[in-house]
Amino acid sequence: MFLKLPVLLLSPTDPFPDPSKANRDGLVAMTRTLSPKQLLEAYRKGIFPWTENPVTWWSPDPRGVLPLGQFHVPKRLERAMRGGKFTFTINQSFDEVVRGCAQTAPGREESWIGPGFTKANGDLHHMGYAVSYESWKDGELAGGLYGVKIGKFFAGESMFHQVRDGSSAALVFAAKTLQAEGCILFDLQMVTPHTKRFGAVEVKRSEYLKMLRVAVG
Numbered sequence: 001m002f003l004k005l006p007v008l009l010l011s012p013t014d015p016f017p018d019p020s021k022a023n024r025d026g027l028v029a030m031t032r033t034l035s036p037k038q039l040l041e042a043y044r045k046g047i048f049p050w051t052e053n054p055v056t057w058w059s060p061d062p063r064g065v066l067p068l069g070q071f072h073v074p075k076r077l078e079r080a081m082r083g084g085k086f087t088f089t090i091n092q093s094f095d096e097v098v099r100g101c102a103q104t105a106p107g108r109e110e111s112w113i114g115p116g117f118t119k120a121n122g123d124l125h126h127m128g129y130a131v132s133y134e135s136w137k138d139g140e141l142a143g144g145l146y147g148v149k150i151g152k153f154f155a156g157e158s159m160f161h162q163v164r165d166g167s168s169a170a171l172v173f174a175a176k177t178l179q180a181e182g183c184i185l186f187d188l189q190m191v192t193p194h195t196k197r198f199g200a201v202e203v204k205r206s207e208y209l210k211m212l213r214v215a216v217g
Contacts, residue, residue: 009054012038019046019059020209026060034116036123043148043155044216046209048189052114061205064188064195066156068179072199077168085165086135086142088173094125094132097144101158113158121157124148133174135166142166145174153215154178155187171198185215 008017008029022028028047031038034055042048047059073081080086098121102113124130131154132146143166145159156174161167175198178186187208191200203211 016042016045016047016057020206022059022061022205024061026058026205027056028059029057030054031057034120036120036127036129039120039124039148040129040150043150043153044212046205046212048155048187049117050112052112052116055116058189059205060190062202063205063208064191064200065203065208065211066175066186066188066195066198066200068175068183068186070199071172071175071179072197073172074168074197077165077172080165081169081172086137086169088170089134089136090177091125091132093134093141093144094130094146095122096141097132097134097146097160098122098158100141100144100160100162101146103160121146121148133170133177135163135170135173137163137166142169144170147174149178149183151215151217152182152184153187153212154183154185155189168194168198171195183215185211187212 010029010031012033016029019028032054042057047057050056050058098118121130129148131149132144134144135142142163143161145156147154147156159167188195188200191202
């Protein structure tokens with residue numbers, strides 16, 4: 001469907017257009033490449049990639065965010081975490097978390113995380129921008145999430161679980177860690193029924209872009 005829209009096909013050196021001028025769906029541009037440089041420029045402008053062949057770049061309106069000051073932990077999950085069901089780490093299993101997020105699962109028969117996304121995010125990780133938050137149970141990886149951190153901004157990309165509550169616990173750990181580090185914008189791209197349970201809300205793209213400019217510095 002997106003191929004029918006009038007949209008720019010950018011070269012690897014072309015700058016991304018102003019996302020505020022995109023339509024509500026938010027398709028901003030397409031490229032044939034996906035590089036760390038393109039990712040960093042895009043995230044700083046409020047744009048993210050969504051497909052790989054071609055690479056499509058988006059900035060939808062409204063935008064999903066997780067207000068860290070209003071973060072909510074469901075009671076059952078809070079009891080499980082307080083009871084010591086999980087332990088947590090940061091960047092101890094980045095590649096494994098990305099692989100877990102790329103796997104199909106019931107309700108997610110297709111994955112948007114292909115080889116290009118995996119390599120580009122791995123490169124960002126080695127550059128110090130892509131971060132993973134892991135939950136563990138009995139010494140085994142229970143779940144995790146990864147995203148891109150720039151200044152006081154965090155773009156949550158994907159999460160997965162192998163144990164019940166594994167991804168939810170990792171999300172809580174990530175949110176608390178980011179808040180303690182001074183993060184002021186946790187981007188979710190879109191609100192889902194799952195993230196809504198934790199306090200996720202939609203904001204207008206214009207408001208999101210204002211928040212982003214402050215967060216990335």
